[in-house]
Structure formats: structure tokens, C-alpha cells
Amino acid sequence: MRKTVWRLIAVFIALTLVAAACGDDDDGGAGEAQTATQATEAAEESAPAPTEAPVEAVTIEYWLWDGNQQPYYQQCADDFTAANPSINVEIVQFGWGDYWTNLTAAFASDSGPDVFTDHLARYPEFVASGVLVPLNDYVARDGVDTGAYFPGLAELWVDAEGNRYGLPKDFDTIALVMNSGHVADAGVTAADFAAAEWNPDDGGSFQELIAKLSVDANGNRGDSPDFDSSNVEVYGMGLEGNFGAFGQTTFSGFAASTGFQFLDVNPFGDSANYDDPRLAATIDWYVRMIDAGYVVPIEDVESLGGTTVFQNGSAAVMADGSWKIGTYIGADTPFDVEFAPLPTGPSGSRASMFNGLADSINRSSDNQEEAWQWVKHMASAECQDIIGGAAVVFPAIPSAADIAVASHQANGVDVTAFTVHVDEGTTFLFPITDSASQIEAIVGPAMQEILRGQADAADRLSQVADEVNSVLGS
Amino acid sequence: MTAAQRALPRRWPLLRSSNLHGGWPSAFWFLLPALIGFVAFYLYPAIRGVYISFTDWNLIANEGDWVGTDNYDRLLDDSRVWDSLKVTIRYTVINIVSQTILAIGIAVLMDRLTKSVVIRGIILFPWLIPNVIVAMLWVWMLDGNLGIVNEFLGWFGVDPIRFFTDTDKVIPTLAGINTWRHMGYTALLIFAGLQMIPKSLYEAAALDGATERQMFFGITMPLLRPILALVLVITIVGSLQVFDTVYVATGGFGGQPGGPANASRVIYLYIYQNAFDFNQLGYAAAISVLLVVILLAVTFVQLKLLRAGESDLS
Structure with missing residues (x-):
């Protein structure tokens, strides 16, 4: 009896070895x-x-x-x-x-x-x-x-x-995609967003708009004193889950509208400006907006992604790339959308990453x-x-x-919100370095800590700057 | 019994010529396919991996120069290696404790209550689903906004729990998922071990008026030790090598694998990042060698402590 069991186990392990060996090239023919x-x-x-x-x-x-x-x-x-x-x-x-x-x-x-x-x-x-x-x-x-x-x-x-x-x-460029129903309910239009101004201190008229678009479970809007930030039904602004090191569809346009630049020289700079106080101020604005209940918490979008949460109706507007236009006007999005350009920043112009x-x-x-x-x-x-x-x-x-x-x-879709950045010359180029994946692995997790309130933006980003610059310098 | 036969230790019964009846040639042919697979896919890559760990191998260029122990020096100074080892150990402890306790429970229940093949099949079911599917399934079910689990919890007034995106909960969640997936399989291995315990012992104990509880701790657990040692070695080594569930579940549709904030960056994921994201195959190989040394040490210590080669029965 005992021998039989041991032999069975031996045969089983041998088979597992063969199976594992054969299984290695499963992906080879996928394409x-x-x-x-x-x-x-x-x-x-x-x-x-x-x-x-x-x-x-x-x-x-x-x-x-x-x-x-x-x-x-x-x-x-x-x-x-x-x-x-x-x-x-x-x-x-x-x-x-x-x-x-x-x-x-x-x-x-x-x-x-x-x-x-x-x-x-x-x-x-x-x-x-x-x-x-x-x-x-x-x-x-x-x-x-x-x-x-x-x-x-x-x-x-x-x-x-x-x-x-x-x-x-x-x-591709970045613009805001708006849930037409949510913005109409709040009496906000695409023109309001196109005219909006933003700054990292008080968020400007842009912050007032996303406050107005936020609705809590009792139907109070974000601009009301009764707004319950811990029980939000619709967030004013959604967020792409991978906030990232370059924030292409998240922070980059806002940060760049303050005059921030990722690299000393682009393309192929050898030092990055992650310790720029204007970047810290921008990220800090996101943290405050999440606390205020105007921006969706990062924890809610990391798993299924910001697009899914937006399509679920949980956010009124969201910044996203022009390559996603088809996703938003297509059948996967169960409501009508409109597009608006990113707001004008302290530098006096709007800014969109240009890739x-x-x-x-x-x-x-x-x-x-x-x-x-x-x-x-x-x-x-x-x-x-x-x-x-x-x-x-x-x-x-x-x-x-x-x-x-x-x-x-x-087809009745106005996409000029994406091209206006090009027409007005308010684009900035994607930061090009030969260590993009390493920078992503350093900055991405740090951003996740900051947005969770586990680290201070300025402190953490200055640590990050040292690490990134040692990678770029090597 | 001849002297030669006596010289071979009891734990190598297959090697005694009386058990093989001169079957070596045919045994060789049966072993050959596995042997080819072993050499081509395990032995050669392992040796080459050790060699690559002493070079600055770039994955895309597929070449590298000898750099001596540079990669190992760097490894000792790299806090990310030690962070990811801590994460891995935390995962392994939670996973192994919960999985083993549940598996023993299920195995004993199966042994004492039912021999139904259907029930055994159902218990094995989660193990038959591919890891990636399991991870995706749980990502959807446990999502903070849209997940069905949080929907149920909401009925009882529980606030949504962010299983995958809370830095403190992500590792217990992953450990729980793999417990769910593996406990049936582990239970079957233990169940096989239980079959080796003579039923007469339970009958005798029952005649003496022993309770189920006394029989479990007095008969089942001690006699299960050799099988349990084997099961623990397999599951702990497997657990320390966790990768796919973490990669898929924490990457999700929007996050970063190993997230949030590196809270689930297990050692295998860090190796993967170095090799396939940063193209630093040499450094990735050096961390892999470290992992192999750790796994060998863990296995050796375990087998010694649990005296896996001996049984209390004979």
C-alpha cells in the first residue's frame, strides 16, 4: 500500500516535470x-x-x-x-x-x-x-x-x-471627456471647461466646476456645505489608474501648465526635474481633491482602471488621450460624451502632452x-x-x-478639444530618455504612496529625483 | 537478503535490484522523455543562468560581458531585493498557514466522512482553473466599486473594502486567493497520506473510548508527518515563487504590477522587472541565484526538522 502511494507520487512528479517543460512555449504561437x-x-x-x-x-x-x-x-x-x-x-x-x-x-x-x-x-x-x-x-x-x-x-x-x-x-494629445448627462444635470457645459482656469493653490475656476459636478449619496453637490466627501456617488473628476511617472493622461498637462518640465533637455536629457516645487504643488492638489471628494480616490481606479469607473458613471469628467476617442463614442460607453480641452494654467496657456x-x-x-x-x-x-x-x-x-x-x-462628434492644443501650439513633448521603464518603476510607486496620503508630495518627490537622476546619470 | 541489498538504505526501495527485477533498460526508456525535458528546460538553463549572473547581459542585445561579482555586490546593497523578500515571506507565511490548516481539515473530513469521488473532484476544481483566470476572476469580484463581494458586504452595512488597492490588504488578499486555489490539491495529497495510516489504529482507539479530537492529535497528525513534510516542502517552495497571480491581479486593468506602492512586489516580480522591463538580464539572474540558494536552504532545513524520510509506522 505504502509503496504504491509513493510510486504514484513519483509518477505524478515526473509527469509534472514533463508538463512544465512542454508548457514553456505556450505563448509562442499566440499571434x-x-x-x-x-x-x-x-x-x-x-x-x-x-x-x-x-x-x-x-x-x-x-x-x-x-x-x-x-x-x-x-x-x-x-x-x-x-x-x-x-x-x-x-x-x-x-x-x-x-x-x-x-x-x-x-x-x-x-x-x-x-x-x-x-x-x-x-x-x-x-x-x-x-x-x-x-x-x-x-x-x-x-x-x-x-x-x-x-x-x-x-x-x-x-x-x-x-x-x-x-x-x-x-x-495624440490629451483632453477632458465629459459624461453629457452628469454635466447637464449640474448645468455645466463644454464651453465652461474650455474657458476654465486652473492653478495648484486654489484650483481656480476648474476646481469650482469639478466641485459642482461632484454629488454625494444625499444628492448634495460638492459646492454645498452639506457635501459628504466620505460618501460620494459621482466624483467631479475621474482618474486613470496608472498615475505613473510621466502622467500622460493624469497630471502631466496640469503640471506643465505651471511651467514644469520633466527633463533638463528633451529628448535625451541627463537629469529630470522631479524635485520641481511646481510638480509637488500639482500632485498635492490631486491629494487635496481626493480628500475633498472631487476626484476619485486612486484606490478605486487602480484595479479595474479609470475608464471602467468612468463608463460606470462614477465620474463626471476625466482626462484621457485622443487614442481613446473611439472607446468613449463607441458602444462600450453607455451614455453620450463631449470633449473639452484641458484648463489654462498659471503660465497663461493650457498644456497637453504631445506624443x-x-x-x-x-x-x-x-x-x-x-x-x-x-x-x-x-x-x-x-x-x-x-x-x-x-x-x-x-x-x-x-x-x-x-x-x-x-x-x-x-458623425456628430466634435474632437477639436484634442486638436486645439496643436493649433494653439500648447503641446509639450513626451519626455524621452533611455531609462523610461526604470523611471516608471521608481516614480510610479512613489506617486501611489503620495496619492494615498502615505507620504508628503515634496519630500517623496525630492527622494525620487535623486533616484531618477542616478539612473539617468549612469 | 544479500549484503548488498542490506547496504542500501530503506528509503530507496526502488533501487534495490529485487524490486526492479532487472528492469533497468526498460526503466531508462520510460525515463528518457522526462530526462530530455529536464536537461533541456531545467539543467542547461540553470547552469547558463548562473553564468549570466556574472555578466552585464542585456536582454534585447542578447549579449553581455563578464563583470565578475558586480551583480552580487549590487544585490547586497539593493534595498529593493530585501524589501521584496520580506513581502514574499509575509505572503508565504499567510498562504501556507491558512492553506495547510484548511487542507488538513478537508482531508480528514474526506477520510472520516466520505469517499465520494464526486466530492473529491469538486474540491480539486479551483486548482484546475488557470492562475491568470483565477486572478482576473477575483479582481472583478473583489473590486472596491463594482465587485460583487463588496456589494454583499454593503447589504450588511460594511463599507467597501479595497482588497487589492489597500497597501496593507493586498498581500493577505493574494494569499487568500491562492489558498482558495490550492487547498483542494493540497488536501488530496494529504488525503493520500491518510490512506497510509492503518484503519486498525482508529478502531483500537475507538474501542478504548478515544474522542475524534484525541484520535486526530494522537494518531493522524504524528503518522501524517512524512507526507506533511513533503507537502510543506512543495507548497512552501511554490509559495516563495509566487508570480502570476500577483502580476495579473495587481496589474489589473489600470494599476502597476507589484502595486500599490510596491506593497505586493514579490521577489519573482522584481526579478521579472529587472529582466523584462529593464533588460538587465545579468542582474536578474543574480537575484535568481540568490533565490535558488534560499529555496535550497529552506528545503534542506525543513526535511531535516521534519525527518521526512522516516515513518513512525515501522
């Missing part, structure tokens, strides 16, 4: 199902060409993370292949989290896509590891006009040595010339007009971005 090949088109095109000498077709693998954009880039790819029959494009899509894990693994094994959608927070680390192809020679040879894009976008993709690693494809994506070429690609042709096509007006017409994101070329705005307008 295969989502692959959209153009095999059929390739077949159609190769058939009627008897007179020409057979050209060996090359397939470029292209990765992106936004599934909403895939159909439109597929259309760009179809047009591209029609004009260049010898180049096929195979588009592969992964969700945001898997995307970077897979890309890192691909670089480590000298494989992966020929061309991929790149992000400003990631590309400096790739440059440092030498896995991207500099595009300078191609740009010069083909006479690509990098001045065709919104000012600043093209320069983001040039490193300290002057090497260019991407051509811009789109941009953009670009396409980069993998150094291990065997077909870098064809990869460049595809990158060039995606950065051209021809493809960007298609992307603009789909109104999923704002393309990097102004005329194509106008198409996106018009396309939203035709």
Missing part, C-alpha cells in the same frame, strides 16, 4: 491566429504576368498593437502591394502587453518583424541595444520631406547622435530596402489619408488629420 496574410492577393497578382521576367516576391512582416487600426493599415498594405507587386505585407497584431514582450523576445533571437510600430517610451532602449536601422540615408536618398508632419513629431525620432529611427505616422508613434525597421530584417519602402508608404499622405478617413487616430500629416476631424464631425 498566429491573428495573422492576416495576403497570400490570396499574391496568388492573384502572380498569375497574369507572362511577359515579364519573374520577380521574386518579398514578404515584409509588420507588427502593430492597436487592433482598431489594423483594417485600415491592411488597406494601405493592399494599395502598397498593388503599386509594388514584388512586395507583400503581412500584418500581425498583438495586444499592448504581449506586443512588447514578443518584440523583446524577437530582438533577443534576431528574428521578428521587418517593420513595427514604435513608441517613444521604448525606442531609446532599442537604440541603445542597436536593434534598429538608422533611416538617414534612405530619407536623404528618396528626398522624404520630414517637414510635412506636425512640427516636432519628426524630431522626436532622432537620437542624440543625429540618427533617425522612425517616420511619424500619428500623434506620436512611428514605424521603425528591425536591424535583423533581411529585406531592409523593401521594409523602408513600406515605412515610407505608411508615412505618406496616401496612407495617412486612409487612416484619417477612418478617424481612429490623428495622422501625423496635418491635411490627413483634418480629414480625421472632419470625419468625426460628420
Whole structure:
């Protein structure tokens, strides 16, 4: 009896070992199902060409993370292949989290896509590891006009040595999304928000607006003395759960409207300004607003995310990025929304972080010339007009971005709250360093402590500044 | 019995030739698949991991230079390593204590009350759900705003509890989830151990008028010791290596894995961050080596203290 049991356990452990060993590559094929090949088109095109000498077709693998954009880039790819029959494009899509894990693994094994959608927070680390192809020679040879894009976008993709690693494809800015029902109940309009002023001391007219929009369980509004901040039904302002080191959709616009800048030099600064008192004052304003019951507590949005809480009706307005417009006007949001620009700050103007994506070429690609042709096509007006017409994101070329705005307008959605920052020149660039993930790991948790009231903003941020600067300096 | 057979200790019964009946060749072929898996996926990576821990290996570039003991020097000065070890130990203590007590309870109840395979199957059910699904499930159920658990608590006038986003509650919550997931499996292992205890002992005790309680502490627990030692080694080592539940549940849809404010940054998560977020594979490997040394020490001490190789039965 005893021996049998021990043998069973031994067999079980052996099986577990085998299972564990086999299970390791579970994720390897995850993306295969989502692959959209153009095999059929390739077949159609190769058939009627008897007179020409057979050209060996090359397939470029292209990765992106936004599934909403895939159909439109597929259309760009179809047009591209029609004009260049010898180049096929195979588009592969992964969700945001898997995307970077897979890309890192691909670089480590000298494989992966020929061309991929790149992000400003990631590309400096790739440059440092030498896995991207500099595009300078191609740009010069083909006479690509990098001045065709919104000012600043093209320069983001040039490193300290002057090497260019991407051509811009789109941009994003931040604005307030408003729950139309909640703001109408309070008698507040988008125009009130567009005219609002904010400062970190008393919050200005912006704070009065979010106070008015806050409602407690007894129906008292935040501007009433009876307002119960411990029993809030609707918060004036929601919050993205990942407050973060760069606060793209949270504190960055407010902090920048005081004159705060993340880095001494952007891009590629070697010291950060986390100990700037204007940043501490901004974060401290958030803490006071959470205490007052006007801003949703960070604990409530970290788990399911700020968007879910907003969609649940628990917040009246929320700052978010232009890439989320589709989420808010789509079926997932069970009420109507309007957009308003971020408020004007003590510096006298509003401020929105300005970020953009670009396409980069993998150094291990065997077909870098064809990869460049595809990158060039995606950065051209021809493809960007298609992307603009789909109104999923704002393309990097102004005329194509106008198409996106018009396309939203035709659907009755006014998205000028996002573009006003660009039109008025009130954007500031995403801080680019080669240690973004380490900075995130240092500052992110510190912000979580401060917003919980477990640490003083000024004290904690000055500690953070030392840690961040030692990472940047090393 | 020959001299050679006598020389082999009792705890290696499989190695005695009389038990194998000359079956070594066939045993080899049966072991081969597991052996290949072991060498390819455990032994070689482990040795290479130790090598990488002495380099400044960059994950993306996939190369690194020998830096001697730099990574180990850095590790000794890195307060985050020791913080994350503390978090891990706190998790392990809560998880193992609750899981083992509940598992023994369930196993004894199954042994004394029912032999129903259906009930055994139901008890194993949570263990069959993938970790990631378990974590997502509990994230939704325990959410402070929208979770069903807080909805129920609200009926009794309890204020919403922020299970995952309160810095003091996140580790007990995670430990509780994994207790829920693993206690059935642990109970089955212990149940197997209970089958080895001769029923005659209980009959004799019952004739002598012993209560269930006396039988549990006088017969069951002492005779369960070898199996319990094995179960504890497996579960404690597993618990110290917790990762996926933490990563998924604290990352959620909006937070940072290991949050809030690093309150749930267990050692494995810190290793993961260094390797896959910061691309510092060399340093991550050095922390992994430290973890291996700790796990070996824990296992060795446990087996010695609990005398796992001996039984009180014979």
C-alpha cells in the first residue's frame, strides 16, 4: 500500500516535470491566429504576368498593437502591394502587453518583424541595444520631406547622435471627456471647461466646476456645505489608474501648465526635474481633491482602471488621450460624451502632452530596402489619408488629420478639444530618455504612496529625483 | 537478503535490484522523455543562468560581458531585493498557514466522512482553473466599486473594502486567493497520506473510548508527518515563487504590477522587472541565484526538522 502511494507520487512528479517543460512555449504561437496574410492577393497578382521576367516576391512582416487600426493599415498594405507587386505585407497584431514582450523576445533571437510600430517610451532602449536601422540615408536618398508632419513629431525620432529611427505616422494629445448627462444635470457645459482656469493653490475656476459636478449619496453637490466627501456617488473628476511617472493622461498637462518640465533637455536629457516645487504643488492638489471628494480616490481606479469607473458613471469628467476617442463614442460607453480641452494654467496657456508613434525597421530584417519602402508608404499622405478617413487616430500629416476631424464631425462628434492644443501650439513633448521603464518603476510607486496620503508630495518627490537622476546619470 | 541489498538504505526501495527485477533498460526508456525535458528546460538553463549572473547581459542585445561579482555586490546593497523578500515571506507565511490548516481539515473530513469521488473532484476544481483566470476572476469580484463581494458586504452595512488597492490588504488578499486555489490539491495529497495510516489504529482507539479530537492529535497528525513534510516542502517552495497571480491581479486593468506602492512586489516580480522591463538580464539572474540558494536552504532545513524520510509506522 505504502509503496504504491509513493510510486504514484513519483509518477505524478515526473509527469509534472514533463508538463512544465512542454508548457514553456505556450505563448509562442499566440499571434498566429491573428495573422492576416495576403497570400490570396499574391496568388492573384502572380498569375497574369507572362511577359515579364519573374520577380521574386518579398514578404515584409509588420507588427502593430492597436487592433482598431489594423483594417485600415491592411488597406494601405493592399494599395502598397498593388503599386509594388514584388512586395507583400503581412500584418500581425498583438495586444499592448504581449506586443512588447514578443518584440523583446524577437530582438533577443534576431528574428521578428521587418517593420513595427514604435513608441517613444521604448525606442531609446532599442537604440541603445542597436536593434534598429538608422533611416538617414534612405530619407536623404528618396528626398522624404520630414517637414510635412506636425512640427516636432519628426524630431522626436532622432537620437542624440543625429540618427533617425522612425517616420511619424500619428500623434495624440490629451483632453477632458465629459459624461453629457452628469454635466447637464449640474448645468455645466463644454464651453465652461474650455474657458476654465486652473492653478495648484486654489484650483481656480476648474476646481469650482469639478466641485459642482461632484454629488454625494444625499444628492448634495460638492459646492454645498452639506457635501459628504466620505460618501460620494459621482466624483467631479475621474482618474486613470496608472498615475505613473510621466502622467500622460493624469497630471502631466496640469503640471506643465505651471511651467514644469520633466527633463533638463528633451529628448535625451541627463537629469529630470522631479524635485520641481511646481510638480509637488500639482500632485498635492490631486491629494487635496481626493480628500475633498472631487476626484476619485486612486484606490478605486487602480484595479479595474479609470475608464471602467468612468463608463460606470462614477465620474463626471476625466482626462484621457485622443487614442481613446473611439472607446468613449463607441458602444462600450453607455451614455453620450463631449470633449473639452484641458484648463489654462498659471503660465497663461493650457498644456497637453504631445506624443506620436512611428514605424521603425528591425536591424535583423533581411529585406531592409523593401521594409523602408513600406515605412515610407505608411508615412505618406496616401496612407495617412486612409487612416484619417477612418478617424481612429490623428495622422501625423496635418491635411490627413483634418480629414480625421472632419470625419468625426460628420458623425456628430466634435474632437477639436484634442486638436486645439496643436493649433494653439500648447503641446509639450513626451519626455524621452533611455531609462523610461526604470523611471516608471521608481516614480510610479512613489506617486501611489503620495496619492494615498502615505507620504508628503515634496519630500517623496525630492527622494525620487535623486533616484531618477542616478539612473539617468549612469 | 544479500549484503548488498542490506547496504542500501530503506528509503530507496526502488533501487534495490529485487524490486526492479532487472528492469533497468526498460526503466531508462520510460525515463528518457522526462530526462530530455529536464536537461533541456531545467539543467542547461540553470547552469547558463548562473553564468549570466556574472555578466552585464542585456536582454534585447542578447549579449553581455563578464563583470565578475558586480551583480552580487549590487544585490547586497539593493534595498529593493530585501524589501521584496520580506513581502514574499509575509505572503508565504499567510498562504501556507491558512492553506495547510484548511487542507488538513478537508482531508480528514474526506477520510472520516466520505469517499465520494464526486466530492473529491469538486474540491480539486479551483486548482484546475488557470492562475491568470483565477486572478482576473477575483479582481472583478473583489473590486472596491463594482465587485460583487463588496456589494454583499454593503447589504450588511460594511463599507467597501479595497482588497487589492489597500497597501496593507493586498498581500493577505493574494494569499487568500491562492489558498482558495490550492487547498483542494493540497488536501488530496494529504488525503493520500491518510490512506497510509492503518484503519486498525482508529478502531483500537475507538474501542478504548478515544474522542475524534484525541484520535486526530494522537494518531493522524504524528503518522501524517512524512507526507506533511513533503507537502510543506512543495507548497512552501511554490509559495516563495509566487508570480502570476500577483502580476495579473495587481496589474489589473489600470494599476502597476507589484502595486500599490510596491506593497505586493514579490521577489519573482522584481526579478521579472529587472529582466523584462529593464533588460538587465545579468542582474536578474543574480537575484535568481540568490533565490535558488534560499529555496535550497529552506528545503534542506525543513526535511531535516521534519525527518521526512522516516515513518513512525515501522
